[in-house]
Amino acid sequence: KAGVTQTPRYLIKTRGQQVTLSCSPISGHRSVSWYQQTPGQGLQFLFEYFSETQRNKGNFPGRFSGRQFSNSRSEMNVSTLELGDSALYLCASSRMVSGWGSTSTDTQYFGPGTRLTVL
Amino acid sequence: AQSVSQHNHHVILSEAASLELGCNYSYGGTVNLFWYVQYPGQHLQLLLKYFSGDPLVKGIKGFEAEFIKSKFSFNLRKPSVQWSDTAEYFCAVNVRYSSASKIIFGSGTRLSIRP
Secondary structure (H helix, E strand, O other), rough: OOOOOOOOOOEOOOOOOOOOEEEEOOOOOEEEEEEEEEEOOEEEEEEEEEEEEEEEEOOOOOOOOEEOOOOOOOOEEEEOOOOOHEEEEEEEEOOOOOOOOOOOOOOOOOOOEHHHHHH | OOEEEEEOOEEEEEOOOEEHHHHHHHHOOOOOEEEEEEEEOOOOEEEEEEEEOOOEEHHHHOOOOOOOOHHOOOEEEEOOOOOOOOEEEEEEEEOOOOOEEEEOOOOOOEEEOOO
């Protein structure tokens, strides 16, 4: 079965611009989570979507937003880009929201990431 | 605030040496624990996970980890490393509340194996 795919793989933008990243989960997975990975901060959780609704959110400013479509594909948007937004953005999918109304936690499968460079 | 600590940022070993990477978390409630690996040029892959039951968990490629609840630890071990184990290793903890959860990753440990 195909893995998690992310497009584009690389992006170069300038400060003040906005960017949209896309993630297609593994077939049958309904939860999509987004992470930011930087050398200094490591992996930080952005948000999680399940059934087109944001279920969990990390500590990022409102410039970071996302959405999920009925086919479980998700997009992440960053507006008014700053230099510090340069990072690898990872998407992960799982069958269900981790812990949401459930006694079990599902495993997340990661995509290859989108490398965003802000100049 | 909840956190995950991986105290070793960079570990260098020779082939056939034994490996233990530390992972400690700070959260007193229900947790699920994971170790992920990121090989050079590849994306994150799950090595092993602990949800419940036997605290000694076996994963892929000969890795295992032991959950010690009293120490809030989930250390990763391998008795004999190979050059192909060169990678970055991330510990992750899913902290669960009554109706939500969040996943916290450690800062990662870079493992270099000398052939």
